[in-house]
Amino acid sequence: MKKSGRLITILVVIALAILLLYPTIKWYVFVPQATKDLATGSNVQIREYARGQAAKDVRALIEVAQKDPNTIVEGEYKYLISLAKDNYKLAGKKAPSQWTIQAVFAGFKDQSALFDVVESHYREPLVELKKLSGKVLQLGLDLKGGMSILLDADRDSYNEKIGKTASDSEITLAVTQDIEILNNRIDQFGVTDPDIRLQGVDQIQIEIPGAADPERVNSFLRGKGSLTFQMVDEELTSKVSSYFAANPALAYNADGSIAQPDFIPEGKTVAGYYTEDQYGIDVLRSFAVLDSAISLDGVHLESATTDTDNVTGRPVVNFKLDTEGGRIFYNVTSQNVGKPMAVVMDGNIKSIATINDAISSNVQISGFSQAQADSLAIVLRTASLPIELKIASQQSVGATLGSDAVSAGIKAILFGLILVIVFMVAYYGIAGLIADFALVLNLLLMISVLSSFQFTVTLTSIAGLILTLGMAVDANVIIYERIKEELKFGKSSAASVKAGFSKAFWTIMDSNVTTIIAALVLMQLGSSSVKGFAVTLAVGIAASLFTALFVSHLIFDLWITESNGKKVMISWRKAK
């Protein structure tokens, strides 16, 4: 490859790395702490905040308008002007020359339209930030703490399932299996570093890094059977809808569940059709009557992938059915062409679609948010929980390490990194500087790739990264020692560099490929932290191969071209 091509490749890789790191940098550097606290709250908390702020603002605006309708809109409310301007344009009206508060108000249909706009002004940044917070490097339990959740095993439903009263040891066994499955769900890549333990006989204690968010916990606990396909009874649905519309007070039982009116025959159930509002909170849209008999149980779903609908652009989930599920589903769908079918999750209807023709293997369903679709996909990929779990308590917990221990650790790690860097320059001179550049690039590449795996930064993982760097220097050392040997044989600088790199190539390849084999096997077969370690190791090796064999090589080639092939210094001693 030509030098310019190689240089472009390197720049592209660096640009990609920075792109991957961008969310992390944005989150930790540019988002103020108060905003972070707001954004990491639950969806309901965000809604409360946005609505509260919007109400306050709208009241203030109205007050100003009442005092003097000709006040010019300025400062924090300026964003309203551009929105009002768009509305003027849509309505075909001429925009006023001066944006008085009266003119801005006239840009909105009514007060509630104005409120919506102000609310979304508060909501959008927070919802965006909340999404962002899921994509950044997390600080681990030792550095930052996280949330602590206590789960209770649901003994009653388990007894019902196995048909007898389970003994304590049987419960403990089932809970232990639950722990393994939760481990896989919470820690897909092995880099989240959660702490999951059996507590007492039938409880599970979980500590996960990150802010306390009940929605996140619920997504881990969802069972496969929580997703079902059921036929919709259209006739009863319209009857129930008009009944509830006429008697809204009768729609709910005292405990908040949906009431089942007397005219609903046995074998039918009234369920709520929920869609997510802009906060990701399920909101009841309408009622529907379903056949209580389940057409297809979620246990027959083999896998799920998430996608975007070509037409609507909304997230859809593609389910693959197992053989038996395919047979069942084919029977149901072929007999009910033209009729509506509902997808029900945790008892709530997520979507209703009309069956167009018989389906036997792949089903595409809309009505899920991206996050729901993703968590559903994880649940379907892992085994189902032998015993159901309920959240007993949930609280935030602080860091396991004291601040003095953390600062001592960080200091030691930085000190180690500086020692490596200084040593390389002290021993190899300018060539050492090149190795150091490769080292820093290596660190950047590793962190950016790991951040896309939602890598959790703990003191140990940082120490591991630095150690990997200490080892990554090895590739450069092998190359330099080879070049030195070639120089000793009396070859020219250019020839020595060429021979050095090519002779070192297979040494470096063979030694790293053997290590990467170990890493890949552990990634596939290992569990939790072993897997996470293997991921880190594999990424580290790939980065070090790239920086040593590609980046350093190019810099050396450029150096030789620049110095007209005269001298390349691999040490402070003058070459003979």
Add this chain to the structure above:
Amino acid sequence: MKKNLQVIKYRYFSSAFSLILLIAGIICFVAFGGFNAGIDFESGLSERVQIAPVGFTATYTGDLDMVLSVSSNTLVLTERGADGVKTHTYDVAQYSTVQDVVNALNQVTGVKASAVDGTLKTDALVSGFGFPATLSTTPVKVNFASASTDVTIDQVRAALKERNVNVQTVGSVNQGIFQLKASTLENDTQEIMEADVAASLSKVFGAENVVVLQSDFVGPRFSSTLITSSVKAILIAVLLILAYIWIRFRFAYAISAIIALLHDILMMLVFITIFRLEVSSTTIAAVLTIIGYSLNNTIVIFDRVRENVELLKGQSLDTVIDTSVTQSLTRTIITSLTTLFAVVPLAIFTNGSIQLFALNLIWGIVIGTFSSNFLAPALLHWFNKVKPVNVEKLKKHSANDIA
């Protein structure tokens, strides 16, 4: 030309060194009865405590069954006697301070309550173990969290320093609630451990101010299935590596490299056993790191041997090995040094699990360097006698087809 290191000549010394360490490790393992497993691998105690001042104490001198309980953050006094049950509820709305509650309690016949700190707010009631409490002549203490406690997590850590307890704050920092996790020491029952932790905390904060909110045994973080599956994974990895080296080099290289690798893992375990280092999740990380490090080292040296077998035709394999180790020496030293540079500061400046991690790694780097330079070449020498390194069949790598 530099004088060659006499790696092969001293092969018996290096093998003997490893063997002695291994035997010492086995003896210690048996003598100590296994590894010193930390709470990651063993069950332990998980306790939630709150450091909160006592609001009031109450006694009862009477014939009735007088029970003080807490229901949804409200204090309830239940009188049970021949005449039936009578309950008094002291809700926050009516009795906002401890003094109010004390005054009300003293209205009840036979109950004597005395405020310790009457200004505390009733809604900050702390209900831990010991509730519901039956009142008797021995005073029952009731704790209330003050608006912001000045108990810091560092104080709690210091109080429990001797027991190696993991301490975290729970909820907002100024509530004074702490989550403690401690591994079991030998022959400890839950009662002994609880008493021990309580005694350590009482010494610093006063027995009356320590309220245990919850206490339970927790299982290990890593189950035995994790260990067996990890060992299986490592064995499979070892087999694949064996195959790779066999294909790229020769069988003698492959088997020597693998034995050297297993040697390093064993030596790490020997180190952990002899010095009774706590085995935690970081130990796994350290062992895996050393697997990578040592393998890398061995292959770099074997690669040199492979190359020199061709370059130094006519020389005995022993000379070739000695020459190769010597030629790689500068590289070996520099790489070991840079790796040690990254770890030694950790061992010096930190403590706890990070320090253990660093100590494991330092030993691993030393033993890995030793095995790559002395043990693996000696093994290659022996295995070569069994299955000779066939010079003709070695692939030649043209230097020009790269780059």
